[in-house]
Amino acid sequence: MSRIKMKTPLVEMDGDEMTRIIWRMIKDDLICPFVDLRSEYFDLGLEMRDETGDQVTVDSAEATKRYGVAVKCATITPNAARVEEYGLRQMWKSPNGTIRAMLDGTVFRAPIVVKGVEPVVRSWKRPITIARHAYGDVYKNAEIRVPGAGRAELVFTSADGSETREPIHEFTGAGVIQGIHNLDSSIESFARSCFEYALSTRQDLWFATKDTISKTYDHRFKDVFAELYDKEYRGRFEAAGIKYFYTLIDDAVARVMKAEGGFIWACKNYDGDVMSDMLSSAFGSLAMMTSVLVSPHGYFEYEAAHGTVQRHYYKHLRGERTSTNSVATIFAWSGALRKRGELDSLPHLANFADRLEEATVSTIEGGQMTGDLARITTLENVTTLDTEDFIHAVAERLRALLA
Ligand code: NAP
Ligand code: MG
Numbered sequence: 318m319s320r321i322k323m324k325t326p327l328v329e330m331d332g333d334e335m336t337r338i339i340w341r342m343i344k345d346d347l348i349c350p351f352v353d354l355r356s357e358y359f360d361l362g363l364e365m366r367d368e369t370g371d372q373v374t375v376d377s378a379e380a381t382k383r384y385g386v387a388v389k390c391a392t393i394t395p396n397a398a399r400v401e402e403y404g405l406r407q408m409w410k411s412p413n414g415t416i417r418a419m420l421d422g423t424v425f426r427a428p429i430v431v432k433g434v435e436p437v438v439r440s441w442k443r444p445i446t447i448a449r450h451a452y453g454d455v456y457k458n459a460e461i462r463v464p465g466a467g468r469a470e471l472v473f474t475s476a477d478g479s480e481t482r483e484p485i486h487e488f489t490g491a492g493v494i495q496g497i498h499n500l501d502s503s504i505e506s507f508a509r510s511c512f513e514y515a516l517s518t519r520q521d522l523w524f525a526t527k528d529t530i531s532k533t534y535d536h537r538f539k540d541v542f543a544e545l546y547d548k549e550y551r552g553r554f555e556a557a558g559i560k561y562f563y564t565l566i567d568d569a570v571a572r573v574m575k576a577e578g579g580f581i582w583a584c585k586n587y588d589g590d591v592m593s594d595m596l597s598s599a600f601g602s603l604a605m606m607t608s609v610l611v612s613p614h615g616y617f618e619y620e621a622a623h624g625t626v627q628r629h630y631y632k633h634l635r636g637e638r639t640s641t642n643s644v645a646t647i648f649a650w651s652g653a654l655r656k657r658g659e660l661d662s663l664p665h666l667a668n669f670a671d672r673l674e675e676a677t678v679s680t681i682e683g684g685q686m687t688g689d690l691a692r693i694t695t696l697e698n699v700t701t702l703d704t705e706d707f708i709h710a711v712a713e714r715l716r717a718l719l720a
Contacts, residue, residue: 332390334625423510428600443579449589525569604642621645640688
């Protein structure tokens with residue numbers, strides 16, 4: 318069989334621990350036998366980040382700006398324990414945070430839905446993708462513990478020195494106050510990423526805030542979305558046969574529980590933080606959750622939503638059998654290859670990505686899966702495979718599909 322040719326390279330960001338082991342297996346067994354892989358490789362493993370003073374992370378994000386598409390392995394975000402374990406020179410920042418800041422992106426998380434791993438919400442038939450605005454609000458707040466009686470005011474001093482004041486509360490006793498902010502530019506980038514991603518995946522886009530209560534702050538979010546939609550996206554949405562839908566956050570939550578899925582739910586920072594955890598557990602497993610960072614400039618970075626699966630890695634190092642789920646990492650690769658295929662007009666490459674996902678899903682639906690899914694599946698007569706054998710089983714189905 319001749320291997321599928323690529324035009325433009327992918328940016329490949331290798332990572333840490335068990336996901337680094339899986340990365341190699343996926344490339345060896347599921348990608349390279351079928352695709353003449355062109356990638357610009359960056360080793361974001363913790364040792365290399367330490368050796369390069371984290372320059373390698375910055376370089377990989379720069380390369381993503383050049384090529385447009387990246388696939389990333391899970392990486393360790395160092396804490397004090399990791400500094401000691403790896404003898405690090407510094408407690409390096411989260412690579413995902415660095416890359417997201419450089420690409421100015423929004424993260425879209427979507428569950429991989431398979432028969433036999435049923436969502437706890439019966440009406441959900443198709444994935445619900447969450448987009449979380451990752452700037453400002455309570456995550457960049459200023460807070461004061463109010464000790465006793467006194468007046469709290471919101472004061473804005475403009476560049477020319479003039480002041481705007483708004484009373485918050487006349488305290489007669491102790492309490493707390495909080496100041497939060499957001500930026501038109503950040504909200505607009507977020508909106509743009511959401512509209513672009515909805516078009517690129519042909520799914521409806523939902524957005525919700527509490528604008529009836531927060532008539533200036535949340536209302537600004539609603540307006541920025543509405544203005545951008547009217548100005549630049551309404552025509553393209555209508556042509557694509559998809560909808561933009563705005564409602565109140567509590568109405569959105571109620572509707573989501575009764576919906577079939579198959580749409581993107583754009584959330585303010587806090588809503589996205591909370592709702593993405595609810596969705597991933599309600600859909601079954603963190604190991605079945607994909608994640609893509611989409612920048613408003615049209616860069617895409619694909620990864621699994623889970624971490625480096627440290628506990629399994631230590632078992633692996635002790636020579637014990639592991640049964641680590643590689644599905645989300647496989648889908649990171651298929652997502653990146655499909656996007657590369659679309660951007661470079663290579664239908665064979667996009668088709669390969671579809672077949673790879675089909676082979677993965679049908680392996681599970683055929684009763685072969687890793688331990689995490691075997692424990693929760695509704696299928697009977699399942700075989701629990703170890704890490705490597707699951708990938709081999711997918712490879713076998715993939716060869717059959719491509720033959
Ligand atoms: P984790 O790697 O997501 O794993 C937590 C637990 O979830 C595992 O111990 C395992 O449970 C289960 N799990 C997660 N993914 C799985 C998979 N693919 N197959 C089977 N089970 C899976 O989170 P963590 O252990 O808290 O974090 C480990 C490292 O990952 C940390 O250093 C953290 O900084 C990093 N991290 C990176 C990213 C990223 O790069 N995007 C995201 C999150 C965390 P059992 O042990 O019960 O089997
Ligand atoms: Mg959370």
